[in-house]
Amino acid sequence: MAEKVNNFPPLPKFIPLKPCFYQNFADEIPIDYQSLVKRIYHLWIFYCITLVVNLIGCLAWWIGGGYGVNFGLAILWLFLFSPCSYICWFRPAYKGFRSDSSFNFMAFFFIFGAQFILTVIQAIGISGWGTCGWLAATTFFSTSVAAAVFMLFPAIMFTMSAVAMSFYLLRVHKIYRGAGGSFQKAQDEWNSGSWRDPPSREAQYNNFSGNSLPQYPTVPNYPTGNQWP
Secondary structure, eight states: OOOOOOOBSOOOTTSSOOOOBOOOHHHHSOTTTHHHHHHHHHHHHHHHHHHHHHHHHHHHHHHTTOOHHHHHHHHHHHHHHHHHHIIIIIHHHHHHHHHTOHHHHHHHHHHHHHHHHHHHHHHHOOTTSSOOOHHHHHHTTTTOHHHHHHHHHHHHHHHHHHHHHHHHHHHHHHHHHHTTOOHHHHHHHHHHTTTSSOOOHHHHHHHHHTTTSOOOSSOOOOOOGGGOO
16 A cells, blocks of 8 residues: 655745645545535635634734734734644544545544634634624624724624534534444543554554454365255
8 A cells, every 4th residue: 555645734845844634535535425524624724814804903902902912912812823723623523534434534523513613713802812703793883884894794703603613513523323322432542552553444444454354264165065964
Protein backbone atom coordinates (compact mmCIF):
# COMPACT_ATOMS: atom_id res chain seq x y z
CA MET A 1 0.00 0.00 0.00
CA ALA A 2 1.21 3.53 -0.78
CA GLU A 3 2.33 5.58 2.19
CA LYS A 4 -0.18 8.22 3.25
CA VAL A 5 1.46 11.63 3.28
CA ASN A 6 -0.07 14.44 5.33
CA ASN A 7 -1.98 16.83 3.10
CA PHE A 8 -3.81 19.20 5.47
CA PRO A 9 -3.62 22.11 5.79
CA PRO A 10 -2.55 22.61 2.16
CA LEU A 11 0.36 24.98 2.67
CA PRO A 12 2.19 26.78 -0.16
CA LYS A 13 5.60 25.36 -1.03
CA PHE A 14 7.47 28.54 -0.04
CA ILE A 15 6.36 28.13 3.60
CA PRO A 16 8.92 26.02 5.50
CA LEU A 17 6.21 24.03 7.26
CA LYS A 18 4.59 20.72 6.40
CA PRO A 19 0.94 19.63 6.71
CA CYS A 20 0.05 18.03 10.03
CA PHE A 21 -2.86 15.75 9.07
CA TYR A 22 -3.89 13.28 6.40
CA GLN A 23 -7.42 13.93 5.17
CA ASN A 24 -9.10 12.01 2.37
CA PHE A 25 -12.85 11.51 2.58
CA ALA A 26 -13.07 9.05 -0.32
CA ASP A 27 -10.18 6.95 0.97
CA GLU A 28 -10.89 6.79 4.70
CA ILE A 29 -14.58 7.53 5.34
CA PRO A 30 -17.24 4.88 4.57
CA ILE A 31 -19.32 5.89 1.58
CA ASP A 32 -22.52 6.07 3.63
CA TYR A 33 -21.06 8.82 5.82
CA GLN A 34 -18.83 10.73 3.41
CA SER A 35 -21.48 13.36 2.72
CA LEU A 36 -22.13 13.93 6.42
CA VAL A 37 -18.44 14.25 7.34
CA LYS A 38 -17.90 16.64 4.43
CA ARG A 39 -20.75 18.81 5.68
CA ILE A 40 -19.24 18.92 9.16
CA TYR A 41 -15.98 19.97 7.51
CA HIS A 42 -17.80 22.69 5.57
CA LEU A 43 -19.38 23.81 8.85
CA TRP A 44 -15.90 24.25 10.28
CA ILE A 45 -14.92 26.36 7.26
CA PHE A 46 -18.09 28.46 7.64
CA TYR A 47 -17.35 29.01 11.33
CA CYS A 48 -13.82 30.19 10.47
CA ILE A 49 -15.26 32.60 7.89
CA THR A 50 -17.68 33.81 10.56
CA LEU A 51 -14.74 34.63 12.84
CA VAL A 52 -13.16 36.67 10.02
CA VAL A 53 -16.41 38.56 9.44
CA ASN A 54 -16.68 39.08 13.19
CA LEU A 55 -13.21 40.63 13.15
CA ILE A 56 -14.37 43.12 10.49
CA GLY A 57 -17.53 43.82 12.48
CA CYS A 58 -15.52 44.50 15.65
CA LEU A 59 -13.28 46.86 13.69
CA ALA A 60 -16.35 48.78 12.52
CA TRP A 61 -17.60 48.70 16.11
CA TRP A 62 -14.35 50.26 17.32
CA ILE A 63 -14.30 52.90 14.56
CA GLY A 64 -17.93 53.78 15.28
CA GLY A 65 -17.17 54.56 18.90
CA GLY A 66 -17.00 51.19 20.62
CA TYR A 67 -14.26 49.67 22.76
CA GLY A 68 -11.01 48.52 21.20
CA VAL A 69 -10.91 45.50 23.50
CA ASN A 70 -13.58 43.85 21.34
CA PHE A 71 -11.36 44.13 18.27
CA GLY A 72 -8.39 42.69 20.19
CA LEU A 73 -10.44 39.75 21.47
CA ALA A 74 -11.83 39.17 17.95
CA ILE A 75 -8.26 38.72 16.71
CA LEU A 76 -7.59 36.28 19.56
CA TRP A 77 -10.75 34.25 18.86
CA LEU A 78 -9.87 34.02 15.16
CA PHE A 79 -6.36 32.66 15.70
CA LEU A 80 -7.41 30.49 18.64
CA PHE A 81 -10.71 28.95 17.59
CA SER A 82 -9.90 28.33 13.91
CA PRO A 83 -7.20 25.67 14.52
CA CYS A 84 -8.60 24.47 17.85
CA SER A 85 -12.06 23.78 16.45
CA TYR A 86 -10.52 21.71 13.65
CA ILE A 87 -8.37 19.68 16.03
CA CYS A 88 -10.80 19.40 18.93
CA TRP A 89 -14.12 18.59 17.25
CA PHE A 90 -13.75 18.04 13.51
CA ARG A 91 -10.84 15.58 13.78
CA PRO A 92 -12.61 13.49 16.45
CA ALA A 93 -15.67 13.30 14.19
CA TYR A 94 -13.48 12.38 11.22
CA LYS A 95 -11.61 9.68 13.16
CA GLY A 96 -14.81 8.43 14.75
CA PHE A 97 -16.40 7.70 11.36
CA ARG A 98 -13.08 6.51 9.92
CA SER A 99 -12.43 3.80 12.48
CA ASP A 100 -15.73 3.49 14.38
CA SER A 101 -13.99 4.82 17.49
CA SER A 102 -16.31 5.36 20.46
CA PHE A 103 -13.70 7.47 22.26
CA ASN A 104 -13.46 9.90 19.35
CA PHE A 105 -17.23 10.09 19.07
CA MET A 106 -17.47 10.92 22.78
CA ALA A 107 -14.77 13.57 22.40
CA PHE A 108 -16.74 15.04 19.51
CA PHE A 109 -20.00 15.12 21.50
CA PHE A 110 -18.50 16.86 24.54
CA ILE A 111 -16.31 19.38 22.70
CA PHE A 112 -18.79 20.08 19.90
CA GLY A 113 -21.53 20.54 22.50
CA ALA A 114 -19.34 23.10 24.31
CA GLN A 115 -18.65 24.78 20.95
CA PHE A 116 -22.40 24.99 20.31
CA ILE A 117 -22.98 26.72 23.67
CA LEU A 118 -20.11 29.12 22.97
CA THR A 119 -21.49 29.92 19.52
CA VAL A 120 -24.90 30.70 21.03
CA ILE A 121 -23.19 33.15 23.41
CA GLN A 122 -21.31 34.65 20.46
CA ALA A 123 -24.59 35.04 18.57
CA ILE A 124 -26.08 36.90 21.56
CA GLY A 125 -23.13 39.32 21.48
CA ILE A 126 -22.26 40.49 24.99
CA SER A 127 -20.23 43.69 24.95
CA GLY A 128 -16.62 43.23 25.96
CA TRP A 129 -16.47 39.59 24.78
CA GLY A 130 -15.11 40.33 21.31
CA THR A 131 -18.14 39.17 19.32
CA CYS A 132 -20.67 41.13 17.27
CA GLY A 133 -23.92 39.41 18.20
CA TRP A 134 -27.52 40.53 18.14
CA LEU A 135 -27.41 42.39 21.46
CA ALA A 136 -24.30 44.37 20.56
CA ALA A 137 -25.49 45.17 17.02
CA THR A 138 -29.04 46.27 17.86
CA THR A 139 -28.01 48.46 20.78
CA PHE A 140 -25.32 50.18 18.69
CA PHE A 141 -27.79 51.53 16.12
CA SER A 142 -28.34 54.55 18.34
CA THR A 143 -24.61 55.33 18.18
CA SER A 144 -23.62 54.50 14.59
CA VAL A 145 -26.00 53.02 12.04
CA ALA A 146 -23.24 52.19 9.56
CA ALA A 147 -21.18 50.31 12.13
CA ALA A 148 -24.26 48.50 13.45
CA VAL A 149 -25.08 47.27 9.93
CA PHE A 150 -21.59 45.73 9.66
CA MET A 151 -22.10 44.16 13.08
CA LEU A 152 -25.30 42.46 11.95
CA PHE A 153 -23.47 40.20 9.49
CA PRO A 154 -21.49 38.24 12.11
CA ALA A 155 -24.59 38.08 14.30
CA ILE A 156 -26.49 36.38 11.47
CA MET A 157 -23.59 34.04 10.70
CA PHE A 158 -23.09 33.07 14.36
CA THR A 159 -26.79 32.23 14.51
CA MET A 160 -26.57 30.10 11.37
CA SER A 161 -23.52 28.32 12.79
CA ALA A 162 -25.32 27.57 16.06
CA VAL A 163 -28.36 26.16 14.25
CA ALA A 164 -26.17 23.97 12.02
CA MET A 165 -24.14 22.76 15.01
CA SER A 166 -27.26 21.68 16.89
CA PHE A 167 -28.48 19.80 13.80
CA TYR A 168 -25.24 17.90 13.19
CA LEU A 169 -24.76 17.18 16.88
CA LEU A 170 -28.13 15.44 17.00
CA ARG A 171 -27.55 13.75 13.63
CA VAL A 172 -24.20 12.21 14.62
CA HIS A 173 -25.56 11.18 18.04
CA LYS A 174 -28.49 9.41 16.39
CA ILE A 175 -26.16 7.50 14.06
CA TYR A 176 -23.79 6.61 16.91
CA ARG A 177 -26.52 5.34 19.20
CA GLY A 178 -28.21 3.49 16.36
CA ALA A 179 -24.96 1.61 15.72
CA GLY A 180 -24.79 0.43 19.33
CA GLY A 181 -22.26 2.97 20.59
CA SER A 182 -22.06 3.75 24.29
CA PHE A 183 -19.97 5.48 26.92
CA GLN A 184 -18.79 2.07 28.11
CA LYS A 185 -17.18 1.40 24.72
CA ALA A 186 -15.34 4.70 24.98
CA GLN A 187 -14.07 3.72 28.43
CA ASP A 188 -12.90 0.37 27.10
CA GLU A 189 -10.95 2.10 24.33
CA TRP A 190 -9.40 4.43 26.90
CA ASN A 191 -8.38 1.58 29.19
CA SER A 192 -6.92 -0.48 26.35
CA GLY A 193 -5.12 2.50 24.82
CA SER A 194 -6.59 1.82 21.37
CA TRP A 195 -7.94 5.39 21.20
CA ARG A 196 -4.44 6.72 20.47
CA ASP A 197 -4.21 5.09 17.05
CA PRO A 198 -7.40 3.20 16.20
CA PRO A 199 -7.15 1.05 13.07
CA SER A 200 -9.07 2.20 10.04
CA ARG A 201 -12.02 0.22 8.79
CA GLU A 202 -9.91 -1.00 5.89
CA ALA A 203 -7.24 -2.27 8.30
CA GLN A 204 -9.88 -3.96 10.44
CA TYR A 205 -11.30 -5.69 7.38
CA ASN A 206 -7.89 -6.78 6.11
CA ASN A 207 -7.01 -8.17 9.51
CA PHE A 208 -10.25 -10.10 9.72
CA SER A 209 -10.06 -11.50 6.22
CA GLY A 210 -6.41 -12.45 6.68
CA ASN A 211 -5.00 -13.93 9.85
CA SER A 212 -8.28 -14.00 11.76
CA LEU A 213 -9.95 -16.55 9.53
CA PRO A 214 -9.72 -20.17 10.67
CA GLN A 215 -7.25 -22.30 8.76
CA TYR A 216 -8.01 -25.93 7.92
CA PRO A 217 -5.02 -28.24 8.46
CA THR A 218 -6.06 -30.34 5.48
CA VAL A 219 -8.57 -30.11 2.70
CA PRO A 220 -11.65 -32.18 3.63
CA ASN A 221 -12.27 -35.27 1.47
CA TYR A 222 -15.84 -35.63 0.29
CA PRO A 223 -17.17 -38.93 -1.11
CA THR A 224 -17.60 -39.04 -4.85
CA GLY A 225 -20.05 -40.64 -7.20
CA ASN A 226 -22.25 -43.34 -5.72
CA GLN A 227 -20.44 -43.39 -2.36
CA TRP A 228 -22.91 -40.89 -0.88
CA PRO A 229 -25.32 -42.68 1.46
